[in-house]
Amino acid sequence: MQQLLLYPLLFQLFLSIFLMFFWKKIDAQKIISIVGGFIAVFLSGVLFYTVWNSGIQTVQAASWEAPYGITFVADTLSATLVLLTSIAGLAVSFFSSASVIPARLRFGYFPIYHFLLLGLTGAFLTGDIFNLYVWFEIIIISSFVLITLGGEKAQIEGAVKYFTLNILASIIFLTAIAVLYGLAGSLNMADLATIIPQLENRKLVEVAAILFLVGFGIKSAVFPLYFWLPASYHTPPSAVAAIFGGLLTKVGVYALIRVFTLIFLEDVFLDQILIVIAVLTLFSGAIGSLVQKNVRKIFSYLIICHIGFMIAGLGMGTEIAFAGMVFYLIHDIMVKTNLFMVSGLIYRIKGTNNVRFLGDLYDKFPKLSLLMFIPLLSLIGVPPFSGFWPKVSLITASLNEKNYIILGAIIFGSLLTLIIITRLWANVFWKKGKELTKRDHFLYFQKMTKAKKIQFLVPIIMLAGVSLYIGFGAEHMQQLSNRIASELIDNTQYIEAVIPQNN
C-alpha cells in the first residue's frame, strides 16, 4: 500500500482509457463515469485519511531517488484538494450525464472529462516543477476540447481567446522553468526550496518568480490577466463551465501557493505585488460582475473577485492568513462548481440565462429555489454558511498585520458580492417574470422524466450538502486549514518528506 497516493491518479487515467473503448456507447460511458466517480472519491478519501493520520506521503516515480526523478508528494493541502476534485468530479459526472446533449457526448466527452480530472489530480500531487507543467498541459488540452465541443459560434469565439491566453501562460511558465533550471540546476520543488535561498543572484531569482507569477496569474485569472475568463466561461455547456469554474482557476491558485510558500520565500517585493494584485482583483471582479446581465457571466466575474481573497491571504503570508486562504479555497471549489450547475438548472427551467427575461422562479418552484439558495448564501458568506468563516480569518489576519487596504478590499468584495447576489435573487427568483415563448427542440426541466430530474438535482443537493457541512462543521474545516497553514509556513516538513537525508 506504499503507492496509495498514486491510486487516485492512476484510477483517473485508467478510467479515461477505459472510457475510450466505449467511444460510441454513451449510456455505458455515463454509468462508467458515475461509478468511477464514486471509486475515485473513495480512493482520495483513503488518501486523505492516511495523510491526516500519518503525515506527508511521497512516492518516487520509477524508483529514481528524489532530486533526480519525479516525486509525487501528498501533503495535507494536496490530499484535501484531490479529495475535493474527486467530489466535484463526481457531481459534475452526474450533472453531465443528465444535462449535456447526446450530440456532444458522442464526441468523447467523458474520456476527455476524465483526462481533465487526471490532469487536476496530477497537478495537485506532483512534487516536480516540470511535471507540474506537463499536468497543466494535460489540463489545458482537455479543457480546449471540452470548451469547443459542439462548435457553436459563441463557443468557438470564446475558445479562441481562452486558447490563446492559456497557451501564452504555458509558454511563460516554461520560460520560468528554464530560468529556474539555469539558476538552480534542479526541478524537484523540495530540492529547489533548499537551493534557491542560498543563491547569490537574487535579481534573476526575482525574474523567475515574476515569470511564475505571470504564468500562474493568467491561469488563475487575477487582475490584469483575467480577460479570457469572462469571455469564455459562459459559452460551453453548464456542466463544463461547472468543472472549469470550480477547479481550473483554483489549480492556478494552488500552483501560486505551492511556488510562493515553498520556493520563493521572504521576498517583501513579491508580497507587496501579491497584495496589490489581490486588491485590484477584488475590485475589478466585483465591479465587473455588477454590470452583467447573464447569470453565468455574473458568476464568471465573481470567480475573479473571489480569487482575490485567496491571493490576499497568500500576500499577507501569516499563518492565520494562510488558514483563511486555504479555507476559502476549499469553500470556493464546492460553491463555484455548484453555482454553475445552478445556472444550468435555471437555463433548463427557463430556456435562458439572461436576467432580464428570468423571474418567477420562487413562485413556480419554491423547493428548488430554496435548494439554489444554499450555494448563493454560502457564496455571500452569511454566517453560519461556508463563505463566512474564511473571511473571519482573513480579516483577523489583515487587522493583525495592520494592512487596512486589504481589509477594505475584503469588505468591499464581500459587500459587492452581497449586493450582486441579492439583486440576482430579486431578479431571477422574486421578480414577476415575462411569459417566454417556448422553444422547439429544447428539453425543459418541467418536461423531463422523474429519473432525469433526480439525476439533475442529485449533484446540486450533494454539493449543497458539502457546502452546508463546511459551514456548520467549520470547526473541523478550521482545524484542517490550520494544519495546512502550519505546513505551508514551515516548509521543512515538506522538504524532509521528499529528501529524507536532508537534515
Added chain:
Amino acid sequence: MEFLLAIITGLLYAAGLYMMLRRSLVKLIIGLIIISNGANLLIFLLGRITKGHPPIIPGDSKIFTEIYADPVPQALILTAIVISFGLQSFAIILIKRAYQVVKTDDLDEMNTIEEDYK
C-alpha cells in the same frame, strides 16, 4: 555560441509576441509556434551548452570520467516539443473551424453579442 543563441532566443520571443498581437488568426498561430520555439531554445541555452559525451557511465566505472552533457534540458525540450505538437495541431484545426463558423479571421470581429431570448 551562447551569445548568438541568446540573441536568437530574444528575437524569437519578440517576433512571436509581435505576431500574437496581430489581429489575424493565422498570424496568431504562427506567433504561438515561434514563441514556443523560443522557449525551447531558452531551455537549451540555460541548461548550459557543453560539448561532451552522452551521460552513460561505462559498466566498469562508478562515476563519470569525462565531460558529459546534461540530459535534463534535452528531455525537457523533447517533452515541450511533443506537447506543443499536440497544441499546435489543435490550434490549426480550431482556427480553421473558427473561420468556417465566423467567416472571418479577424480577431476583432469575433465578438458577437449574444443573441437575446426572443
Added chain:
Amino acid sequence: MKTLILRTASNYLLPILLLISIFILLRGHYLPGGGFVGGLIASIAFVLHAFANGLKNTKRLLKFHPGYLMPVGLAVSFLSGVLPVIGFDEPFMTGLWMHDAIPVLGKLGTALFFDIGVYIVVQGVTLTIIFTISESA
C-alpha cells in the same frame, strides 16, 4: 498526386518505412530512437501512401479508423506502467526486466512495452489529425 514514380515508389516505400520504424522503436532504449520517433516514421509512411494513392486507398489499406489505435496504445503504456504497482508494490513506472536475453530483441523490460504503447498512440494521433485535416479541406 498523379506522378507515376511516386505512386510506384510509395508501394515499395510503405513496407520499408514501416520496417525502419520498428527498427527505430527497438533500438530506442540506449541509442537515439524510441516509440515517438518510430511512430512518426510509421505515420509518415502512411501519409506518403495517402499522397500518392489518395486518402481512400490508404484508408482501405488500414481497414480501421486510426483513432482506434489511441486507446489501445494508451492501454499498453498504462499497463506497462502499472504492472510494478500491482504486481510488485514498486512505484509507478519502475522498470522491470527479464533475467535472460531473448535473441534479436535483447533483454525485455516494461520500458519496451511502454515504448510500444507510445508507438501505437503516436501513429493513431498523427494519422487521425492528418486524415481529419485533409478530409475537411
